[in-house]
Amino acid sequence: xxxxxxxxxxxxxxxxxxxxxxxxxxxxxxxxxxxxxxxxxxxxxxxxxxxxxxxxxxxxxxxxxxxxxxxxxxxxxxxxxxxxxxxxxxxxxxxxxxxxxxxxxxxxxxxxxxxxxxxxxxxxxxxxxxxxx
Amino acid sequence: xxxxxxxxxxxxxxxxxxxxxxxxxxxxxxxxxxxxxxxxxxxxxxxxxxxxxxxxxxxxxxxxxxxxxxxxxxxxxxxxxxxxxxxxxxxxxxxxxxxxxxxxxxxxxxxxxxx
Numbered sequence: 001x002x003x004x005x006x007x008x009x010x011x012x013x014x015x016x017x018x019x020x021x022x023x024x025x026x027x028x029x030x031x032x033x034x035x036x037x038x039x040x041x042x043x044x045x046x047x048x049x050x051x052x053x054x055x056x057x058x059x060x061x062x063x064x065x066x067x068x069x070x071x072x073x074x075x076x077x078x079x080x081x082x083x084x085x086x087x088x089x090x091x092x093x094x095x096x097x098x099x100x101x102x103x104x105x106x107x108x109x110x111x112x113x114x115x116x117x118x119x120x121x122x123x124x125x126x127x128x129x130x131x132x133x
Numbered sequence: 134x135x136x137x138x139x140x141x142x143x144x145x146x147x148x149x150x151x152x153x154x155x156x157x158x159x160x161x162x163x164x165x166x167x168x169x170x171x172x173x174x175x176x177x178x179x180x181x182x183x184x185x186x187x188x189x190x191x192x193x194x195x196x197x198x199x200x201x202x203x204x205x206x207x208x209x210x211x212x213x214x215x216x217x218x219x220x221x222x223x224x225x226x227x228x229x230x231x232x233x234x235x236x237x238x239x240x241x242x243x244x245x246x247x248x
Contacts, residue, residue: 017150017151018191028140090206090209111190111194113195
């Protein structure tokens with residue numbers, strides 16, 4: 001469950017084009033502090049080195065360690081055992097969204113996304129995630 | 134779109150950079166397709182093509198190339214079904230190759246004008 005204000009985001013995404021536009025969307029438009037990692041392994045290393053994000057965004061399809069595998073590994077770390085996670089994916093049909101939520105995600109953002117709306121989408125999912133059904 | 138001209142300009146610049154990278158992305162996809170045609174049962178090669186199409190599906194629309202992204206999604210879906218074991222014929226492969234050629238033509242048209 002999410003608590004407090006959303007300030008710091010860890011975004012795990014292997015596509016450099018998406019990384020660049022997402023950084024602008026989160027920092028310049030959303031006003032968040034964002035740390036971007038290019039792989040699940042890098043994300044785990046970043047967490048282990050002390051980053052404590054309020055929210056983690058995970059691309060689903062990444063080489064070597066995909067989003068769900070990264071999430072499972074993050075859950076084994078004390079500092080991210082309960083950190084809210086949102087998946088970002090080009091495959092966001094109803095059944096797929098249900099699957100990602102069953103893994104523990106508070107929501108899913110479909111790719112492609114509108115850079116102008118991305119931060120609002122994230123904020124809405126965050127707020128929804130902070131209100132138990 | 135927003136009240137920040139600097140931000141608009143930066144996003145337009147990113148869209149232009151993305152448009153400039155499309156020929157390289159499409160070359161990579163064509164190369165992957167050609168390699169698959171040489172060895173149609175090679176799952177690694179099919180996986181490679183699927184991954185490249187998936188990348189285009191996820192990014193093109195974000196940079197304003199909505200229709201290109203939709204076409205990429207259609208091709209990605211075909212490859213995804215094959216990866217899951219769906220039967221495919223020589224005609225299916227030829228159809229995919231033709232569709233990929235169409236992808237390049239479509240990208241050239243859209244990147245030279247408005248996305």
